[in-house]
Amino acid sequence: MKFRRAGDRQSIGVYLTAAVTALVLVAAGCGAGGGSxxxxxxxxxxxxxxxxAELQPVADLYKKETGTTVELVELPYDGLYDRVQTELGSGKASFDVAALDxxxxxxxxxxxxxxxxxxxxxxxxxxFPGLVTEAQVGGSYVGMPVWTNSEILYYRTDLFGDPKEKAAFQAKYGYPLVPPTTWKQYRDAAEFFTRDANRDGQTDLYGTDVKGAVETEWLATVSQTGAKTMVLDPSSGQVTIDDGRHLEALNFYTSLxxxxxxxxxxxxWAGAQNLFxxxxxxMMRFWGHAYTQTPADASVKGKIGVAPMIAGPGGIAGVPGAWYLSVPKATTKQDEAKKFVAFAYAHNDxxxxxxxxxxxxxxxxESQAGVAGRENYPAILATLKSPATVARPATPKWQEIVNTVLTPMLQKAVAKGADNAALLKQAKAQIDAIVQ
Known part of the structure; x- marks a missing residue:
């Protein structure tokens, strides 16, 4: 079997390692191959x-080329987590591969x-470097990335392209109105477009949103400061959430x-998307996949532009939203399962x-460069390739930290009169108690 450059229909990729090739041959010899x-x-x-939906084309081609049927069992997010947790804990898996957040x-x-x-x-x-790092836990690669995502910048082209808006912005801020690339430009544009558009005495157009009920966008802001660790340093176990860069990120986040x-x-996420x-x-900062999913009846349909995520002092940064294919130790179909994971990588396109x-x-x-309707791809690509983009810390306590510390902290931070430094100090104490 060969790995292909995505988007190329010919077998022009590089060969798998000898070990993986052996896996393929063993699987075929055991009746996995359709031609045996x-x-x-x-x-x-x-x-x-x-x-x-993402894996169905891969499963169909795998069946065609190998004769092995791939049954995709779809579960809700929490249900998937619970089933994987239960079965891995019992040592008796009813599945051969799982897509893991x-x-x-x-x-x-x-x-x-x-x-x-x-x-x-x-x-x-x-x-992407962040995905390679994220896939490795305890010195071993435990999952193969199957798809990934990142927040990018969405903006109204009817507003940013309006000559009158451009002239007014230039006059007020002293530089051209363009899709923001920095914190300052983003805040200036957010301020500029916040107004009573229909002149009824009430603000009805806002420059941006601020999401207090989800943590990921603020974490991206932390990376935009140039911070190399996010909330905690998994290599040392030190909680870093109360350092200067986390405070800088929270101050910018709430300044909007x-x-x-x-x-x-x-x-x-859903609320912000509906507002846009x-x-x-x-403007809004949102996951890149949404670009192609604008409802037909949306008032901004056909008026949406996209660009890489904004940059702070440390550069452009988002949070990789990747899913990985992993093989449970308990499956008796190790060889075939790993063969499918390799196949999914090879046919990722x-x-x-x-x-x-x-x-x-x-x-x-990269294969979609210049393709109409895929303007979100270069924005996602630039964001994920940025050196400032780092993965969330590898800790089994992460979901607990998010649910019990990060989200509640943000909800307090977006309240009037919040003391951001005190909130981060309190968060550090709470996370210390969780990870120790």
């Missing part, structure tokens, strides 16, 4: 939400098989509140035309 004459086998793959890898690493032989130098060169709708403490689609926001249109390989993103 032996009875075909079945692989059970657990996926979440849109993951089924990046933040689960540390928690489940003891129950999944190492995939080190799949991570050749060629493979690692075609993956005057230019955002009220109710920030309860605003999550209703034409109430001039098949996910480009799915409902989410998300991939994991750099070459798959």
């Amino acid at each position: 004459g032996a009875e075909s086998s079945t692989l059970t793959v657990l996926v979440e939400g849109g993951g089924k 990046a933040i689960w890898l540390s928690a489940f690493s003891a129950g999944v098989s190492p995939l080190d032989d799949l991570f050749t130098e060629d493979v690692k060169r075609d993956l 509140l005057p230019y955002a709708p009220s109710g920030a403490a309860q605003l999550d 689609y209703q034409g109430k926001l001039a 098949l996910s480009i035309k799915t409902s989410l249109g998300l991939v994991s390989r750099i070459s798959a993103f």
